Amino acid sequence: MTTNENVSHQASGTEGSDTEGSDTVVTGTPAASAPPLPEPGVAIIEVKDVGKSYGSVIALREITTSVKAGEVTCVLGDNGAGKSTLINILAGAHEHSEGEFIVDGVVRHMSSPRAALALGIATVFQDLAVVPLMPVWRNFFLGSELTKGFGPFKRLDINSMKQITKSELAQMGIDLRDVDQPIGTLSGGERQCVAIARAVYFGARVLILDEPTAALGVRQSGVVLKYIAKARDRGLGVVFITHNPHHAFPVGDRFMLLRRGRSIGNFAKSEMTLDELVQMMAGGAELDALTSELERSMPDSAVTKELQKGMKHQ
Amino acid sequence: MTTGTTQEPRPPQEARGSDERLSGSHRLASVLRRPEVGAAIAALAIFVFFATTTKAFLSPGGASTWLFTASSFGIMAVAVALLMIGGEFDLSAGAMIGTTGLTTGIMMSEFAMNVWVSILLALVIAVAIGALNGILVMRTGLPSFIVTLGSFFVLQGVNLAVTKILIGKVSVTGLQRAEGYTQGQQLFGSFVKIDLGGTLPLTIYAVTFWWVAVTLVATWVLLRTRAGNWIFAVGGAQISSRQVGVPVLKTKVGLFVTTSVAGWLVGMLSLFKTTTVQSTSGVGQEFIFIICAVVGGCLLTGGYGSAVGAALGALIYGMVQQGIVYEGWDNDWLYAFLGVMLLGAVLVNNWVKARAEAVR
Numbered sequence: 001m002t003t004n005e006n007v008s009h010q011a012s013g014t015e016g017s018d019t020e021g022s023d024t025v026v027t028g029t030p031a032a033s034a035p036p037l038p039e040p041g042v043a044i045i046e047v048k049d050v051g052k053s054y055g056s057v058i059a060l061r062e063i064t065t066s067v068k069a070g071e072v073t074c075v076l077g078d079n080g081a082g083k084s085t086l087i088n089i090l091a092g093a094h095e096h097s098e099g100e101f102i103v104d105g106v107v108r109h110m111s112s113p114r115a116a117l118a119l120g121i122a123t124v125f126q127d128l129a130v131v132p133l134m135p136v137w138r139n140f141f142l143g144s145e146l147t148k149g150f151g152p153f154k155r156l157d158i159n160s161m162k163q164i165t166k167s168e169l170a171q172m173g174i175d176l177r178d179v180d181q182p183i184g185t186l187s188g189g190e191r192q193c194v195a196i197a198r199a200v201y202f203g204a205r206v207l208i209l210d211e212p213t214a215a216l217g218v219r220q221s222g223v224v225l226k227y228i229a230k231a232r233d234r235g236l237g238v239v240f241i242t243h244n245p246h247h248a249f250p251v252g253d254r255f256m257l258l259r260r261g262r263s264i265g266n267f268a269k270s271e272m273t274l275d276e277l278v279q280m281m282a283g284g285a286e287l288d289a290l291t292s293e294l295e296r297s298m299p300d301s302a303v304t305k306e307l308q309k310g311m312k313h314q
Numbered sequence: 315m316t317t318g319t320t321q322e323p324r325p326p327q328e329a330r331g332s333d334e335r336l337s338g339s340h341r342l343a344s345v346l347r348r349p350e351v352g353a354a355i356a357a358l359a360i361f362v363f364f365a366t367t368t369k370a371f372l373s374p375g376g377a378s379t380w381l382f383t384a385s386s387f388g389i390m391a392v393a394v395a396l397l398m399i400g401g402e403f404d405l406s407a408g409a410m411i412g413t414t415g416l417t418t419g420i421m422m423s424e425f426a427m428n429v430w431v432s433i434l435l436a437l438v439i440a441v442a443i444g445a446l447n448g449i450l451v452m453r454t455g456l457p458s459f460i461v462t463l464g465s466f467f468v469l470q471g472v473n474l475a476v477t478k479i480l481i482g483k484v485s486v487t488g489l490q491r492a493e494g495y496t497q498g499q500q501l502f503g504s505f506v507k508i509d510l511g512g513t514l515p516l517t518i519y520a521v522t523f524w525w526v527a528v529t530l531v532a533t534w535v536l537l538r539t540r541a542g543n544w545i546f547a548v549g550g551a552q553i554s555s556r557q558v559g560v561p562v563l564k565t566k567v568g569l570f571v572t573t574s575v576a577g578w579l580v581g582m583l584s585l586f587k588t589t590t591v592q593s594t595s596g597v598g599q600e601f602i603f604i605i606c607a608v609v610g611g612c613l614l615t616g617g618y619g620s621a622v623g624a625a626l627g628a629l630i631y632g633m634v635q636q637g638i639v640y641e642g643w644d645n646d647w648l649y650a651f652l653g654v655m656l657l658g659a660v661l662v663n664n665w666v667k668a669r670a671e672a673v674r
Contacts, residue, residue: 129557131550133617133667134543142547143559145540155538 384632550617
């Protein structure tokens, strides 16, 4: 890790604690009881030689990496590489069968997503868990609504919820005209961002994003990447799962490549270039074969040109 | 580290209150987007039509009649609307009116039980059947349409068979003999007469006050409480709701119980007004409740709708049912009208939903 990067982390860390401060001013009580965010650069999650087998099938073995506050750890791999197994372990959905899972320096065995959430580890799954016809603010607080009053007159604190939704989204850089509009009217990228902002507000320290850009177009993917950077700047640790190195590289601080359930590399950003990442991701020889295959069958396609360009850089 | 490290300064006051980009016309548009707007416009048009083309419609006696019809259907329509917003149907809602009315009636007339004991017994039965409906739907994963179609037929059969076993006839009379009858009559069967100078006074029955109260409470619950948030959520996206911690089972079973209890309320109201109950009471009305809810803006697929809308749907039903009589038309036109209303409302609702889901 270079000095330059450390400096920028320091800067983003200050920003992060600023926003945390204003959180408490606006809301009074952020709903979760998760431990406080550590200083940027301090590891929140460490996994050591973690593995998982389902019966005789070994889905994942000997994975070692860390998620640090104010950093984005990218997990790259093709379908079936073991990405979902790793997410499930980190999210608390599945317990690991080998190795150590350390949170804040304490060895943990997580039994449920709720247990992970209590430690501030929140997962945004691909379906986002939103109700399309409901307003943005109702979605933001769904399941954890703020109320005021007592007994039969206990009612939703609508003004606070709308205000918090608007300001939380603004802090993520999403500027909504109207938090009353159904969330279904937002674009895919914006919906992803609402889900991220919601996790952050409800006390996430580590944000696990499962293929957030998979179903999005180029522009929308860019929007989501921007919000990933925002979350990082707020001092959160982010785990960004993707199969697209072009999405991972701009925001990632650390890259872990998975293939067939094993880690085939764990690099800091300073140690590699985008082209090397693309190359490693596809596996050099396989990519060469694919390029020549595509050149033969569809020489004019954008994919082919992109691949050729990538090859020339080698 | 190329993206997003520079944070645009954002004035904090922008986060508070309403946004200056929302013009007055936007607020008007958001009022027009409310689910009950269509029903309100239709109700007004129908009111004006019958009020200007017939004499009897606006006369105190005439108005009493359609107000009464609208009220008893309205209570059920509001409860059914909540259930539909929660994504479920209850076809046993109509038969429940008969079941509870018969239970209370038979207890009072044949077994001379105290009026309150009889009323509470019917309530317990209603809650039990509602809970059973809800748990069956949630545990089996079957569509509620099928499950409650089953319980509808069971109730319809039981209503007739058990009544015949117990009292040897199909209608209950002679409630007045029971202890405390007048107390029950005051709560459920009383009325207010307002003399407006016509041949008959304007009579407002207890059911109308209950209707207004039920509509207000349902609206409050839907729009201002956590339970209401959960009702919209479980109807709109059940799996997502569960993921964010909404108690789906509790919410849905609660909705089925609410519908049953509304059936009980209407059963009591009709029992104490007419002092008689037939074994077939309420049968055949279950679809009318659903039509009222849909005309009031509820989506058949759940997640969208309003209690006020359903109440307006019932008002339309009441006005048309009596209006057709006052016009001197054949009564059977009512059903043709209901069919047209239903289709029209479904088309409008689907259009509204498509707009609500479209990316702006």
